[in-house]
Amino acid sequence: QSLKIGLIPADGIGKEVIPAAKKVLEAIGSDIPKPEFVPLLAGWEVFMHSGTALPEETVQALKECDGALFGAVSSPSRRVTGYSSPIVALRKELDLYANVRPVVSVAANPGDKPDVDLVVVRENTECLYVKQEQMITTDNGREARATRLITERASRRIGKMAFEIALGRPRKQVTIIHKSNVLSVTDGLFRETIRAIPNLPEVNGRYDSVKIEEQIVDSAVYRLFREPQIYDVMVAPNLYGDILSDAAAALVGSLGLVPSVNAGDKFVMGEPVHGSAPDIEGKGIANPLAAIRSSALMLRFLGYPAGADRIDLAVDQVIREGEVLTPDLGGKSSTQDVLDAVLKKL
């Protein structure tokens, strides 16, 4: 038995942190089947060479893999004909409908909030990310329209994912994030569909212990900052989830710490929440911990909790000791130093 993992470093510091995560997966040994890695291309760089940001070979190869790790993509600074984000396309092509982003305090920085322990469960395939946009020209100038799609089917499956995750946590609380005071039809559907899940016949009482809360997105962000401890699992449509997970990351020291997976029913792709960080690209100081944690989260979704726990423990120890940290956490160490420190703790 082997574990076939696609590796898509993509752009910028993606090419620095994904190799680090690979080294960690190679090092954990018997807790997982021997990993086999498949290097794959996507992103702005391959677009500039080949005219496509997501080569068809990458998509096909991923379909043969058990899981994958994705780095980060650079966006062109102005609109470029034919370019569109490969991560958004991958999520859709592989039907990775859930973007799961756990955010936990580590108290690495003095200014950090001490009591954050939440998971953002972000719908990953629809909302404004369907990218249906049109431009028309009128006597008054140009007008652009985009479609925001919310379906019952996608809301139900992301809701179920949120309930499942809540079941495995001590507080068992799901907060539905929406803006149904303005978007009564689309966000109304999202919220009603999720509220109705516990009563579905097939659910059969499974979620009876889960407490359901809800928050309007603007006040959710306000309260996230002022009283983050009120949140356990937050479930949100795509764009709100995008914003909320960055907001939550700001509470715990650095985007360089926050992992995610893009999960479907048959495939899971780990992805650090941070971007390609052109400002520090090539300097060897990118924080590899978000990518390493993303590989652990991927293992968890693939059914290897022991391997995942070993990685997470090692990462937590390195952060807590606070001696080997990259500059985003106030340290002076390099990507390689942090990787070595994690490998030593494994």
Added chain:
Amino acid sequence: QSLKIGLIPADGIGKEVIPAAKKVLEAIGSDIPKPEFVPLLAGWEVFMHSGTALPEETVQALKECDGALFGAVSSPSRRVTGYSSPIVALRKELDLYANVRPVVSVAANPGDKPDVDLVVVRENTECLYVKQEQMITTDNGREARATRLITERASRRIGKMAFEIALGRPRKQVTIIHKSNVLSVTDGLFRETIRAIPNLPEVNGRYDSVKIEEQIVDSAVYRLFREPQIYDVMVAPNLYGDILSDAAAALVGSLGLVPSVNAGDKFVMGEPVHGSAPDIEGKGIANPLAAIRSSALMLRFLGYPAGADRIDLAVDQVIREGEVLTPDLGGKSSTQDVLDAVLKKL
């Protein structure tokens, strides 16, 4: 000469803070023409009595006023046929295209960020707030769609407002907030239109001293939490502006401090950024400072800077002394106590 001001307390604590703001306007005396107040209805309560959340008389009466103050609206906890937010409707009916929200550190709470001094300039008439939503039923369940509208015309006028506001500030910096890496057409139009403003012939070099920056909305929220001092004027489409201004409010102690105006070319309506706060309604402990500051901001837009300055100075003194504060700021005082303290400083 008199100053005719519509007063729309609407729901919840709106009915406690708008009367406080009225008292302050009555007290400032010769810096403004004698104010004449027109009490008007809107919101959830009047909807329950009359079936409309925004009576036509309110709209007509406002058209005879110089300005207005709006409190806050309660939203029903589930979708109610025929109900829709009167504040969203008012912004559109009176073409109040700019929502201007200054957020400034006052260091009222120990956990507050010390160096926030920014203005969110939010487009106020389009984006997902056009409320064009449809629901269809398919074999796979219900599907809801909403339209997000971004026009060149609205982007240009909100951009000009942002540049004008920046011109009056020491740093003269405008940061355009968008998500054009996903919404290349709609947010692409927003961003390009604003970037092009300084080169318009009619602008005639007026904005040459303004520095233009830009940020993707998710990372803008992240950086707003971690390094708020990088922002001066932020200009954003409607929904991002809604979220950003709540996020910024979280940095400075309380939503109960943050004022706004909804401004058009011919009319301006002050509105505290906070909501109707059903949890503290009727307890007499709502913070009136956001409403009072909103009345000052309204006066500024109406061309009475001296009156506005007097109010702002009085409010700043009360906050800085820290002796008469409502519970949201860690104090024990009532709405009336805080109002009295402000009146004494005027």
